[in-house]
Amino acid sequence: MIPFNKPYLTGKEAHYLYQAVYSGKISGNGLFTQKCQKYFEDTYGFGKALLTTSCTDALEMAAMLCDIKPGDEIIMPSFTFVSTAVAFVRQGAKIVFADSKSNSPNLDENLIEELITEKTKAIVPVHYGGVACDMDKIMFIADKYNLIVIEDAAHSIHSFYKGKALGSIGHLAAFSFHETKNIISGEGGMITINDNRFKKRSEIIWEKGTNRAEFFRGEVDKYGWVDVGSSFLPSEIIAAFLWAQIENLNLIQNRRQQIWNQYNVSLKKLADKGCFTIFDLPQYATNNAHNFYIILNSLEEREKLINYLKDNGVLAVFHYQSLHESSFYAARHDGRPLPNCNRYSACLLRLPMYYELSEKEQDYIINLIQNFFNAK
Numbered sequence: 001m002i003p004f005n006k007p008y009l010t011g012k013e014a015h016y017l018y019q020a021v022y023s024g025k026i027s028g029n030g031l032f033t034q035k036c037q038k039y040f041e042d043t044y045g046f047g048k049a050l051l052t053t054s055c056t057d058a059l060e061m062a063a064m065l066c067d068i069k070p071g072d073e074i075i076m077p078s079f080t081f082v083s084t085a086v087a088f089v090r091q092g093a094k095i096v097f098a099d100s101k102s103n104s105p106n107l108d109e110n111l112i113e114e115l116i117t118e119k120t121k122a123i124v125p126v127h128y129g130g131v132a133c134d135m136d137k138i139m140f141i142a143d144k145y146n147l148i149v150i151e152d153a154a155h156s157i158h159s160f161y162k163g164k165a166l167g168s169i170g171h172l173a174a175f176s177f178h179e180t181k182n183i184i185s186g187e188g189g190m191i192t193i194n195d196n197r198f199k200k201r202s203e204i205i206w207e208k209g210t211n212r213a214e215f216f217r218g219e220v221d222k223y224g225w226v227d228v229g230s231s232f233l234p235s236e237i238i239a240a241f242l243w244a245q246i247e248n249l250n251l252i253q254n255r256r257q258q259i260w261n262q263y264n265v266s267l268k269k270l271a272d273k274g275c276f277t278i279f280d281l282p283q284y285a286t287n288n289a290h291n292f293y294i295i296l297n298s299l300e301e302r303e304k305l306i307n308y309l310k311d312n313g314v315l316a317v318f319h320y321q322s323l324h325e326s327s328f329y330a331a332r333h334d335g336r337p338l339p340n341c342n343r344y345s346a347c348l349l350r351l352p353m354y355y356e357l358s359e360k361e362q363d364y365i366i367n368l369i370q371n372f373f374n375a376k
């Protein structure tokens with residue numbers, strides 16, 4: 001069976017894990033954590049980077065940093081992972097879902113303004129598949145209405161908008177290093193803080209509501225409970241694993257890009273014939289080859305293709321179910337239909353994409369898809 005995803009080990013993980021374990025400090029915020037954070041800040045221009053145990057945690061931290069309170073409204077796409085919404089819902093917020101664009105699963109920036117009310121506190125754009133939302137438009141609206149922008153950059157390491165790294169543009173951003181992402185640490189994530197007003201407090205919320213980070217730097221002579229918070233920082237073991245991945249980031253990215261381009265070139269003919277859609281990148285965005293997906297013409301066709309691929313040993317998978325129709329949120333949603341979101345929920349299909357996918361395996365997958373459509 002060719003899996004949908006296979007976590008890639010660069011070879012150095014065990015070495016750094018050993019170093020972390022025998023360094024005598026395996027709790028959080030040690031040397032590996034600091035090396036990873038500095039690398040991300042220096043490479044991508046993030047105002048401040050803090051590793052977390054997941055992107056979900058980074059989003060929860062963001063919601064706490066923004067002081068989201070019951071009744072506050074948060075605008076986000078419905079075509080996203082549960083965590084994007086749940087991080088704000090647990091603070092009591094109401095989620096106002098915006099539809100996706102007709103030519104991209106990203107939220108439609110032109111729909112945001114009409115959803116803003118006196119209660120709106122933040123916008124959470126999700127860069128689906130690591131392809132940027134139109135951040136100039138979003139930041140302009142946020143500025144106009146004094147809203148906070150939290151980029152859900154779970155898929156978006158090493159991807160750019162008009163030359164700026166994703167995660168460096170919003171006031172805050174959240175990344176994932178879950179084993180399905182481009183670089184991984186099993187579970188893992190990062191919050192980036194680009195607005196100075198959140199920097200000091202971010203370290204406190206990260207460290208259970210204490211000023212322990214300041215204490216470690218020798219800036220205060222004792223530490224104590226100063227705010228709300230939780231245990232958001234990962235152990236050094238996770239950071240050590242991530243460091244091995246970071247060292248190989250360019251290698252990983254080059255291979256993923258090759259695989260992405262091969263799918264794109266090989267499947268273009270079928271897309272031109274109308275068998276399915278492959279989207280072009282917007283001019284303002286780069287592609288970090290997080291995933292490769294096609295949009296089928298119907299749910300039935302997607303099911304047939306998934307089954308055909310599975311019968312031939314290939315695992316291709318759909319993605320998010322519309323959050324506004326989920327059993328948890330459907331009754332809370334304001335009833336607006338979100339047709340583009342529903343189309344992606346029903347028709348989007350992701351093909352196997354991982355560093356070790358061989359050329360032979362990829363040719364096999366592409367041939368299967370060609371056979372499926374040519375036999376019709």
Ligand SMILES: Cc1ncc(COP(=O)(O)O)c(C=O)c1O
Pocket residue numbers: 054055056057080081083084126152154155175176177178188189
């Ligand atoms: C858009 C989006 N946001 C957040 C998350 C949560 O990431 P994590 O598993 O690191 O908590 C995911 C998970 O894949 C995601 O796709």
